[in-house]
Amino acid sequence: MAQCEANYWLLQKLMPASEVRDSWEFAVERAKGRWEVRIQITERMRYTTTVQVFRQDADDSEWLRAPRLTVRLYHDAHLAEVLACEEHRRLNVKYSYPNHKMYQADEKAQFNRFLGEWLRHCLANGHSLHEISLPVR
Template sequence: MRKRYIPDLVKQMADCEANYLRLMRLMPDIEECNEREFEVHWQQQQSTVRLQIEERFKYTTTVVVSQSFDHSWLEVPSLVVRIYHDARAAEVICMKSRRQLRGVYSYPNTQMHQRDEKAQLNQYLGEWLSHCLTHGHEAEPVF
């Protein structure tokens, strides 16, 4: 019998807080800037990462984080991230399909989501943003 999945809320909140700090380093002028684009170079590979503000409210900002490669055959990730300025946290709310993610999925399910899909995407976002901070280049420095 499978053990019931219980989300690790402390780890998930820590991931969201770290993602907030990473996004603020990549877009320190988030209140005035609507888009930031930069190149990421790593092992002779090059891609363009775009942070595009989709909506702004008093306490939240929604940003679409996307990446494009020179290869048109490669499906690129695109994440919709909600930034909570009062809580200093940023979490993935959905992928480009625009279907909001649940915190926990039963498994198996018809969409074949992982039980902890939202937690995995928040962790992935953190790794992606860290990679951008380490290997990203922009015409004008913003860090």
């Protein structure tokens, strides 16, 4: 739960004005060039928001594709939980091991930790690709 709470606040930092905007794009510097990361709202409800978090690159190789995470933000509880990653739909909290899809017992927790690491990396090494407009006073 602590990881989901941290992910919620990291997403809030990366998604300013989320009540009026639907997407955010960032350039994240790396050793050779940069990645472009996009956060896209796919569903808004009264107490939740669902977003896609993904990297969009032309240089993705076949053996190492950038993940596309589906994340639900629970605004009343201040939590953000990974629901799905690419073909891994509706992740269970815990899996028996071994299982037919060979998921680790803590597969969902690993995706949530990955999301947190990725969001922290975006905050530390990225910059927005959007123009910033300051309110007129």
